[in-house]
Amino acid sequence: MHQGFHRYVYFGGGLAITLLLAVAAKYLAVLPVLSIMGQLVLAILLGTALRAVVTIPEQAMPGISFSGKRLLRAGIILLGLRLNLGDIVQAGPKVLAIAAINLVFTLFTVYGLSRWLRIERRLGLLTACGTAICGAAAVAAIAPQIKAADHETAVSAAVVAVLGTVFTLVYTILYPYMGLSATGYGILAGSTLHEVAHVIAAAAPAGQQGADLAILVKLTRVVMLVPVALILGLLETRRERKVQRKLATAEHPWNEGGRQRQKLPVPWFIGGFLLMSGINTLGLIPPSVAAELITLAYLLLAMAMAALGLGIRLRTFARMGVRPIIAGFAGSILLTVLGFGLVHWFGLS
Template sequence: MKMVKGVSVTAGIAFAAFYVSRLPFLQMLGMLVLAMLIGMLWRAVFGQRAALEPGIAFSSKYLLKAGIILLGMRLNLADIYHAGWHVFAIAVCCMMFAGAVVYGLSRLFRIDQTLSTLTACGTAICGAAAIAAIAPQIRSNENAAAISAAAVSLLGTVFTVVYSLAYHGLGFSPAAYGAFCGATLHEVAHAAAAGSAGGKAAVEMA
């Protein structure tokens, strides 16, 4: 029962985002981006409430992952195959480039090697999930893992909003925009959120 309040708040934010996304000028942002913005606004106005934390943590850990799994179940391997080898080549190149650049810049600014490695992996692979998987392997402390996860999550959120706002000015087709989002945003949730600005085809490609 202690989780009900937090889950109720997250559900309320989700429903609010669903209806707000139907308003003129806000449709371009997509429901998922609006949900993130409403959640940030809620936190800024009402602060951190201890009573809500268990439900919010449950929603972010399990309900979000369940949603991503359901999103994946909508896809079919044939669709992934038909996306073409060039999409996978773009993804591999982006991963290698992002990992090398972030690690190199981190070391250039004399950031601790462990933190540099975690941040580079989180940026290049899949955000906080990659950091959580790699941290025990390199014997990272919780502080470094938390800092790197916060950094990549914050930047992912910022660029999710930027991509959504820029979509109509980029001139990409929905499929090209989806490939762009999927290749350059690390979190699956962020890629799907940004892709939603381009519609169903963009989300599936992302």
């Protein structure tokens, strides 16, 4: 009885730590410079910093793990309320094409560079997805699909955050010299920058029209998180099946032809994300309620990011993070060049 009570107290303590870090990140994200990084990224950094200076009780880890896994999925589901699928369709085929081309190009480029640099497969995939789709949120959503370790998730999310912040500052400085209209710059920022926070910050100099279009294009990329997550989940399942068959064949050569039926991965949280998008598109929830739920979504995601940060040591990031930064940086430069070219090519400059 006593042990059970203490277990619940420590579990609640672990949850409370991630909640406090998430709330701290929310308020820090209001500050001028830190707003570029956003709540999710700051939550990871706060978690990593706390882990570096304080010893977290082992008994509190189940509560922290709950934030990193269960609350993560709940946050992803609620994040679907950000999307109005009708607005994305109205953006027009050219904008959709630019977003899709940039996304596919970045996925293959960053992952290819990662493999060339001999980065671990899952870490390379997460870095590619974070760069191509929507930063830390994409990393968090893809990680369960490819069964990535917590330290891989945290490192790739931090890498994408660093790169996105750097490119946000570069875009803001170069905007007056790009020769793009407000709408053209909005499309460029929305189709190439990493986090939603990065897009909002970088598009601000283009005024309300440019900023609104930038966010719309960015959310078009967020929608593409769904098919990418499904495809990667299927590929991971097929890969595991091949490995299992090889192991089974090595142990029992006469059983080579036998095949086990396995269920396809059904990412229920991705289905929930789509469901929430549909509910928002149909206007079934009042805008004020949807806004509150989106705030809750970011709080839950920030708690999950704080949990990831609490699981990573600075030495791990120093050891694992350098090559992903190189791959992501090179891929981001190529993405910017491609995005700039596509805006001109489609006549949207």
